[in-house]
Amino acid sequence: MPLKFPLGVRFITHSLPCTHLASSMNSAALIYSFRAVPVISKALPSRLTCLGLCSRVSFSTRPEFGRRGEIRASKSLIEDEAELSDWVSDLRTSSVRGKFTSDEDEAVQERVRRNVERDDGRGPRRGREGQADRFGGSRRGKEGEVDRFGGSRRGKEGEIDRFGGSNRRRTEPVRNNRFGDREGARNGRVQGRSGESAFRGRNERNVDSGFRRERGMETNNGLGKQTRGLRQEEEDSSDEVVSGGIDDLLSEISSEDDSEDDEAFVGKVVKGVEADMPRTDTATTSDSYLSKTRFDQFPLSPLSLRAIKDAGFETMTVVQEATLPIILKGKDVLAKAKTGTGKTVAFLLPSIEAVIKSPPASRDSRQSPIVVLVVCPTRELASQAAAEANTLLKYHPSIGVQVVIGGTKLPTEQRRMQANPCQILVATPGRLKDHIENTSGFATRLNGVKVLVLDEADHLLDMGFRRDIERIIAAVPKQRQTFLFSATVPEEVRQICHIALKRDHEFINCVQEGSGETHQKVKQMYMIASLDRHFSLLYVLLKEHMADNPDYKVIIFCTTAMVTRLVADLLGQLSLNVREIHSRKPQGYRTKVSDEFRKSKSIILVTSDVSARGVDYPDVSLVVQMGLPSDREQYIHRLGRTGRKGKEGEGVLMLAPWEEYFLSSVKDLPINKSPLPPIDPEAVKKVQRGLNQVEMKNKEAAYQAWLGYYKSQKMIARDTTRLVELANEFSRSMGLDMPPAIPKNVLGKMGLKNVPGLRTK
Numbered sequence: 173m174p175l176k177f178p179l180g181v182r183f184i185t186h187s188l189p190c191t192h193l194a195s196s197m198n199s200a201a202l203i204y205s206f207r208a209v210p211v212i213s214k215a216l217p218s219r220l221t222c223l224g225l226c227s228r229v230s231f232s233t234r235p236e237f238g239r240r241g242e243i244r245a246s247k248s249l250i251e252d253e254a255e256l257s258d259w260v261s262d263l264r265t266s267s268v269r270g271k272f273t274s275d276e277d278e279a280v281q282e283r284v285r286r287n288v289e290r291d292d293g294r295g296p297r298r299g300r301e302g303q304a305d306r307f308g309g310s311r312r313g314k315e316g317e318v319d320r321f322g323g324s325r326r327g328k329e330g331e332i333d334r335f336g337g338s339n340r341r342r343t344e345p346v347r348n349n350r351f352g353d354r355e356g357a358r359n360g361r362v363q364g365r366s367g368e369s370a371f372r373g374r375n376e377r378n379v380d381s382g383f384r385r386e387r388g389m390e391t392n393n394g395l396g397k398q399t400r401g402l403r404q405e406e407e408d409s410s411d412e413v414v415s416g417g418i419d420d421l422l423s424e425i426s427s428e429d430d431s432e433d434d435e436a437f438v439g440k441v442v443k444g445v446e447a448d449m450p451r452t453d454t455a456t457t458s459d460s461y462l463s464k465t466r467f468d469q470f471p472l473s474p475l476s477l478r479a480i481k482d483a484g485f486e487t488m489t490v491v492q493e494a495t496l497p498i499i500l501k502g503k504d505v506l507a508k509a510k511t512g513t514g515k516t517v518a519f520l521l522p523s524i525e526a527v528i529k530s531p532p533a534s535r536d537s538r539q540s541p542i543v544v545l546v547v548c549p550t551r552e553l554a555s556q557a558a559a560e561a562n563t564l565l566k567y568h569p570s571i572g573v574q575v576v577i578g579g580t581k582l583p584t585e586q587r588r589m590q591a592n593p594c595q596i597l598v599a600t601p602g603r604l605k606d607h608i609e610n611t612s613g614f615a616t617r618l619n620g621v622k623v624l625v626l627d628e629a630d631h632l633l634d635m636g637f638r639r640d641i642e643r644i645i646a647a648v649p650k651q652r653q654t655f656l657f658s659a660t661v662p663e664e665v666r667q668i669c670h671i672a673l674k675r676d677h678e679f680i681n682c683v684q685e686g687s688g689e690t691h692q693k694v695k696q697m698y699m700i701a702s703l704d705r706h707f708s709l710l711y712v713l714l715k716e717h718m719a720d721n722p723d724y725k726v727i728i729f730c731t732t733a734m735v736t737r738l739v740a741d742l743l744g745q746l747s748l749n750v751r752e753i754h755s756r757k758p759q760g761y762r763t764k765v766s767d768e769f770r771k772s773k774s775i776i777l778v779t780s781d782v783s784a785r786g787v788d789y790p791d792v793s794l795v796v797q798m799g800l801p802s803d804r805e806q807y808i809h810r811l812g813r814t815g816r817k818g819k820e821g822e823g824v825l826m827l828a829p830w831e832e833y834f835l836s837s838v839k840d841l842p843i844n845k846s847p848l849p850p851i852d853p854e855a856v857k858k859v860q861r862g863l864n865q866v867e868m869k870n871k872e873a874a875y876q877a878w879l880g881y882y883k884s885q886k887m888i889a890r891d892t893t894r895l896v897e898l899a900n901e902f903s904r905s906m907g908l909d910m911p912p913a914i915p916k917n918v919l920g921k922m923g924l925k926n927v928p929g930l931r932t933k
């Protein structure tokens with residue numbers, strides 16, 4: 173089967189039993205290996221392997237492909253963190269000094285042009301506690317921070333956390349949705365996990381897979397291009413850290429007994445790994461997230477297996493089945509799998525095996541090595557991952573997990589770490605970097621790292637986090653195993669993943685191109701309506717959904733923290749059961765609300781992008797995205813809060829006519845135009861009354877935040893007069909006759925000085 177490459181190169185392939193799993197597979201019809209003809213292998217030393225639903229690419233990138241100059245930042249809101257951080261510093265200095273000089277002003281305006289107030293947990297800059305930024309842009313979004321645009325921003329690590337328990341709800345109504353479909357019972361079956369969230373969320377998005385698959389045969393449609401940008405890893409990849417990889421790990425499986433003693437597994441080595449690899453049996457339905465492979469078919473610690481059983485996991489998910497054998501072989505892995513399909517367990521299970529293989533930890537917690545370092549972009553994700561780790565460690569009492577996520581004072585965390593030794597550390601990047609730089613003995617502990625995991629890897633490797641990640645990578649040994657997981661792996665990330673991965677890493681893609689990066693069972697619709705109708709439309713939409721789904725669980729994503737607050741206020745005024753989460757809320761509050769939302773039904777969560785990635789709320793029935801998502805990936809991740817674990821869900825994207833251009837970036841996804849539901853005059857009046865009751869300061873903050881956000885959207889911001897007209901339209905939609913006045917210096921910093929239509933104060 174020829175594989176087509178954009179550079180005019182064709183791969184001639186033939187199907188063979190998968191090299192790595194040759195002995196482990198019994199489903200030859202589903203599992204093929206593709207090998208490039210030698211000449212191509214020379215030029216592009218990559219290997220393609222298709223594993224049933226997952227595709228795998230091994231990389232062995234040659235130095236000449238390492239042209240850094242080709243690497244582009246991913247298309248995030250924060251396109252240049254360095255500049256933004258400078259800008260934020262300027263801003264802080266400036267606020268003390270008074271005002272910018274005209275040169276500074278211009279420079280700042282340029283920076284502002286590139287950045288906006290957002291609130292998705294990825295601030296371009298972290299900033300420490302107590303610092304405030306004027307545009308809400310740029311920092312970790314810690315409690316108490318205030319920004320002049322009411323916005324916040326992706327406060328890198330500073331987000332929610334703790335998902336204590338789970339209680340998945342079962343939602344099985346027969347419903348008649350607004351799109352006219354009679355939907356069958358939701359198959360909301362939950363695999364009960366004793367007292368804990370059974371599934372953690374993540375997002376799903378898929379990006380360019382680099383090759384196309386058609387029933388076990390693939391057409392590579394971009395691999396050449398992707399590979400070109402890869403750079404040779406400087407480190408020597410010959411020595412894997414998880415010593416012996418599968419050899420060591422297989423020592424576990426030889427132990428049939430269910431020993432309670434972890435130490436019993438340490439150091440056992442079983443040879444003949446390949447022959448002993450388990451057979452896998454991948455489910456055949458394209459959107460199925462579960463495989464038929466059992467966990468006990470792999471060489472995992474019986475104690476882990478027991479915990480898995482307790483968690484209610486019967487078979488592996490597709491991504492777990494695809495990645496585990498490769499990871500157990502000691503390989504670095506870049507894995508892409510849809511949202512809500514069990515990526516967390518996929519990287520945690522083998523990580524735990526690595527700990528089991530490590531020498532017993534020192535009694536001195538300040539000295540004891542950290543063996544596994546998991547980095548997550550937000551606090552909530554880090555906490556989720558730690559909770560999942562604890563579930564898997566139920567019968568491994570000697571293995572400790574700690575979370576460092578900020579939100580508390582550094583010394584408090586330092587004391588906690590000293591008091592509780594751990595071998596697995598889950599952290600957000602900024603706080604981790606703080607510890608590397610400020611916690612005595614911490615850097616030494618990191619010398620013990622054998623496994624580094626970057627969860628939501630594409631997010632961590634984009635410009636907003638890049639510096640911290642580079643610092644973190646520099647702080648852990650080169651000889652380690654690294655796993656990068658995400659539901660989306662854009663081209664840009666493929667090109668820079670060498671930062672973290674060894675040259676011969678494997679790319680395991682569980683997202684079939686053509687099937688889209690979103691779940692088939694999630695119905696995606698978009699609505700185009702003028703801004704003045706958005707709030708009424710939202711209200712009608714919610715009422716309809718609630719009527720059709722008594723156990724409704726809705727997430728509404730807004731563009732910024734302050735717009736989130738406004739929408740939450742409004743829905744509260746309309747007597748809906750609503751909660752809000754964004755980075756302007758204190759951590760304790762966010763944790764509480766998050767737990768509550770997880771456990772509840774008949775509830776609406778209004779949130780900024782702090783909840784866009786990874787959060788695993790069970791049984792979300794509808795995701796509404798109001799206004800322009802920051803990019804395609806964010807759209808997919810937000811949508812991925814519903815339809816988790818193979819369940820059904822709905823997504824509605826609500827845009828104004830001038831935002832319609834966004835649809836071109838998701839045109840390959842099954843998203844359809846929805847007719848606007850009739851809005852009865854009574855509903856309009858109710859919404860207007862509700863808006864009248866929303867506090868003026870919240871409207872003012874929302875207006876500024878809105879302006880700041882759309883100022884960063886190139887397509888919209890290029891005409892500032894038009895931008896202001898639109899902002900004023902938004903202001904009117906909140907029921908204001910006149911747009912709120914904005915301080916002059918703020919407008920200057922936004923690059924909006926003297927733009928007609930703005931009111932200043």
Ligand SMILES: Nc1ncnc2c1ncn2[C@@H]1O[C@H](COP(=O)(O)OP(=O)(O)OP(=O)(O)O)[C@@H](O)[C@H]1O
Binds near residue numbers: 375513788812
């Ligand atoms: N083998 C399994 N069987 C059943 N449930 C599982 C299995 N493995 C993991 N889960 C559960 O699936 C849910 C989703 O897992 P997880 O949050 O890791 O998904 P994800 O792929 O990381 O999603 P996202 O991309 O949105 O972050 C979690 O509640 C997790 O406990």
